[in-house]
Amino acid sequence: MVGESTIKWNPFAPDYFNDPYPIYTLSRQSNPIQKDQFGNIILFKYRDVAPILDSPDFEVSSLSTFFESKESYIFKNSSACPFLAKTTSKWLMYLNSDIHRKLRIALGKVLFSYDFDRLIQEAAQETIIHFQFHKELDLVDFSKYYIYHILKKFIGLKDFASLEKVVEYSNMAARSQDIFVSKQMYLKINDCLLWGQGLFAEDGFKAKLVKELEGFEFEEEDYYSILAVTLMAFFETSKDNLSYSLFNILSIPRLRDFVLKAEVKEIKIITEELMRFNSPLQFTVRINKKEVTLMGQVYPIGTRFVLGIASANRDEDIFEDADEIVSNRQINPHLAFGSGIHTCLGALIARKELEFGLKPMIEFLQKFEIDNSHSLLWGNQIFMRTLDKAMVKIH
Amino acid sequence: MEYKNWLITQIASEASIAVEEVDCDVTFDQFNLDSLAIVSISFEMESQFQLENVDPSLFSEYNTINKLCVWLENQQ
Numbered sequence: 001m002v003g004e005s006t007i008k009w010n011p012f013a014p015d016y017f018n019d020p021y022p023i024y025t026l027s028r029q030s031n032p033i034q035k036d037q038f039g040n041i042i043l044f045k046y047r048d049v050a051p052i053l054d055s056p057d058f059e060v061s062s063l064s065t066f067f068e069s070k071e072s073y074i075f076k077n078s079s080a081c082p083f084l085a086k087t088t089s090k091w092l093m094y095l096n097s098d099i100h101r102k103l104r105i106a107l108g109k110v111l112f113s114y115d116f117d118r119l120i121q122e123a124a125q126e127t128i129i130h131f132q133f134h135k136e137l138d139l140v141d142f143s144k145y146y147i148y149h150i151l152k153k154f155i156g157l158k159d160f161a162s163l164e165k166v167v168e169y170s171n172m173a174a175r176s177q178d179i180f181v182s183k184q185m186y187l188k189i190n191d192c193l194l195w196g197q198g199l200f201a202e203d204g205f206k207a208k209l210v211k212e213l214e215g216f217e218f219e220e221e222d223y224y225s226i227l228a229v230t231l232m233a234f235f236e237t238s239k240d241n242l243s244y245s246l247f248n249i250l251s252i253p254r255l256r257d258f259v260l261k262a263e264v265k266e267i268k269i270i271t272e273e274l275m276r277f278n279s280p281l282q283f284t285v286r287i288n289k290k291e292v293t294l295m296g297q298v299y300p301i302g303t304r305f306v307l308g309i310a311s312a313n314r315d316e317d318i319f320e321d322a323d324e325i326v327s328n329r330q331i332n333p334h335l336a337f338g339s340g341i342h343t344c345l346g347a348l349i350a351r352k353e354l355e356f357g358l359k360p361m362i363e364f365l366q367k368f369e370i371d372n373s374h375s376l377l378w379g380n381q382i383f384m385r386t387l388d389k390a391m392v393k394i395h
Numbered sequence: 396m397e398y399k400n401w402l403i404t405q406i407a408s409e410a411s412i413a414v415e416e417v418d419c420d421v422t423f424d425q426f427n428l429d430s431l432a433i434v435s436i437s438f439e440m441e442s443q444f445q446l447e448n449v450d451p452s453l454f455s456e457y458n459t460i461n462k463l464c465v466w467l468e469n470q471q
């Protein structure tokens with residue numbers, strides 16, 4: 001029965017951001033279907049999460065509509081121009097039906113018109129060269145540098161769009177989707193999204209997008225919305241995934257040795273395993289279009305289900321030694337990229353970032369060790385788990 | 396008193412009512428607050444009183460201004 005157990009997922013508990021996995025585990029064991037104070041139903045087990053992602057009876061919940069309903073509250077005593085609903089109006093992961101399908105095809109065409117293999121390989125070399133004389137470095141900075149240099153090569157940024165600015169913009173866009181966000185934070189995000197209109201160059205990616213979307217009657221703000229979501233989706237999760245992957249590989253000698261010796265095929269296998277283990281997007285949301293029954297409980301149409309992707313990816317019923325990084329895990333049906341019609345559009349690119357990056361990066365980074373005088377710093381984010389700092393120093 | 400006045404001002408502003416209308420023994424759910432309001436007040440409370448990680452579900456347990464004041468006093 002929902003809610004009777006004393007085990008409760010509580011992202012405000014001390015230490016939650018450092019490690020949310022213990023409460024995921026307890027929840028799977030003792031209270032896998034929970035209801036929070038706002039009526040959200042939170043699911044932790046693979047057997048509940050995976051079928052919902054694939055089911056036509058569920059749809060995504062519109063972020064833009066949420067902002068439309070909240071803007072009068074958020075901007076009540078503020079002179080800022082409301083820009084949250086507008087910026088998020090074409091964010092693919094929050095669109096349903098026809099517009100989702102059409103936009104997904106168009107964005108996919110533009111994205112895959114780039115020679116990512118080359119862009120990624122070049123960026124890996126540039127990153128290693130950039131950090132070659134460092135005696136200590138932050139793996140998060142290292143990862144940001146790499147992903148930013150891939151991003152910059154295809155999305156077309158104006159000159160002033162420095163790494164720092166892109167980092168902040170991407171993070172604000174990521175936070176706009178989190179659960180339990182205060183209006184003060186929304187105001188900050190709104191400022192950043194307004195400012196970000198000047199980030200993108202007119203030629204290249206945007207010009208291709210405009211061409212691909214001929215006939216959609218989109219306006220300037222719609223293109224901006226698509227550019228914003230592409231930047232965020234591209235930058236944020238990839239950077240989070242890489243920084244935590246590098247940290248784990250450098251922390252565990254057997255993984256480091258595995259990567260150093262690995263052939264392409266083995267790199268592909270460990271890439272999947274790192275995705276499962278890290279699950280940068282820890283949760284997503286779905287709404288049911290039909291009444292559903294889970295464990296004997298009936299949920300009316302329109303219930304908000306918060307799907308614990310990261311928890312499902314550590315479910316012992318599916319993954320043996322789920323809390324370990326098993327470098328040669330053969331069967332790995334993880335959900336880190338989602339599943340079903342909203343499956344990550346950039347999954348291939350994200351995979352290549354590790355496939356081309358891991359080995360040369362670990363070859364370079366093997367002279368470093370984790371600097372235990374600095375603890376790992378995690379961002380206060382629930383949906384997109386993000387590492388803020390992970391220092392390493394030369395042996 | 397500091398806590399009480401501060402909470403009254405916050406609730407009045409969030410619920411768009413006058414401070415005089417705020418009853419300290421009425422439960423928060425009767426103020427017709429936006430669902431984001433509790434998270435926003437928690438956030439303000441953190442910075443105002445230098446608290447760490449204020450859990451918004453606090454407002455369900457200490458569900459009136461008077462009850463929440465007792466909680467706040469015990470934090471110092």
Ligand code: HEM
Nearest residue numbers: 092093233234237238241284336337338342344345346350
């Ligand atoms: C390790 C890196 C990444 C992870 C873990 C990740 C994860 C995800 C997940 C879980 C979803 C599905 C969300 C849902 O079903 O609600 C998603 C959707 C999406 N991702 Fe990624 N992503 C990554 C990298 C990327 C990259 C590099 C791009 C490039 C543009 C990208 C673009 C998108 C887009 C556009 C969607 C929306 C797809 C749709 O709704 O049809 N992602 N991502």
